[in-house]
Amino acid sequence: MEQRIKAAASIITGSWWDLAELLYEFHEERRWADLDYDTLNEFLAQPDLGISRALFFQMTRLWRDLAVTRQVDRAVLRELEPSKVREVVPAIMRGDVSIEEALADARDLGHRDMRKRYRGDPNAKLDAGAEPVRIQCGQCGAWRTEQEIAEWAEENS
Numbered sequence: 234m235e236q237r238i239k240a241a242a243s244i245i246t247g248s249w250w251d252l253a254e255l256l257y258e259f260h261e262e263r264r265w266a267d268l269d270y271d272t273l274n275e276f277l278a279q280p281d282l283g284i285s286r287a288l289f290f291q292m293t294r295l296w297r298d299l300a301v302t303r304q305v306d307r308a309v310l311r312e313l314e315p316s317k318v319r320e321v322v323p324a325i326m327r328g329d330v331s332i333e334e335a336l337a338d339a340r341d342l343g344h345r346d347m348r349k350r351y352r353g354d355p356n357a358k359l360d361a362g363a364e365p366v367r368i369q370c371g372q373c374g375a376w377r378t379e380q381e382i383a384e385w386a387e388e389n390s
Contacts (some may be wrong), residue, residue: 247311253292254300254307257283260293291319298322303332313339320347327367327376 258361259265265276277286284292295318299305303325313336321335330338338350367376377385 243312243313246314247316249292250296250311253254253315256289256295257301258290259295264355285333295322297321298326299332305336307330315346316353317344318343320351324351328378328381329335 260273265273268276270276273289274286276282277284277289292315295315299310299318299322300307315341317339319320319335321330321339324330325332325335338347342350365378365380368382
């Protein structure tokens with residue numbers, strides 16, 4: 234029974250990423266107009282579609298951030314549970330963790346360990362002064378510290 238449950242969950246996970254890819258392409262190409270819908274919202278309002286606007290953008294954003302911007306292989310994504318990937322993407326985009334490490338965590342860690350590692354202690358006091366200043370890269374969208382930018386500039390000058 235456990236193996237059947239895991240197999241079914243694996244199918245759902247792969248299908249979720251397949252749908253994310255399709256929705257991303259659909260959105261980029263504004264395909265709802267080809268189907269005679271005036272807006273994306275009108276397309277999403279179909280009762281038999283069952284995709285909220287929030288879920289639509291969550292899926293397309295994950296696909297864009299990982300498959301398009303970061304060039305993560307489709308086959309790799311299809312093996313990863315989406316809610317765990319959502320947990321690591323902010324750290325990837327800020328540049329706090331490598332893609333490889335974050336996706337390995339999404340593959341290997343349970344939800345509790347993921348939350349602990351990527352959200353930290355929910356009871357810890359925040360110290361904004363202790364946080365490094367980060368600047369967003371205009372090309373890839375990653376967030377880098379001033380020190381990382383200075384090191385990169387030195388290496389590439």
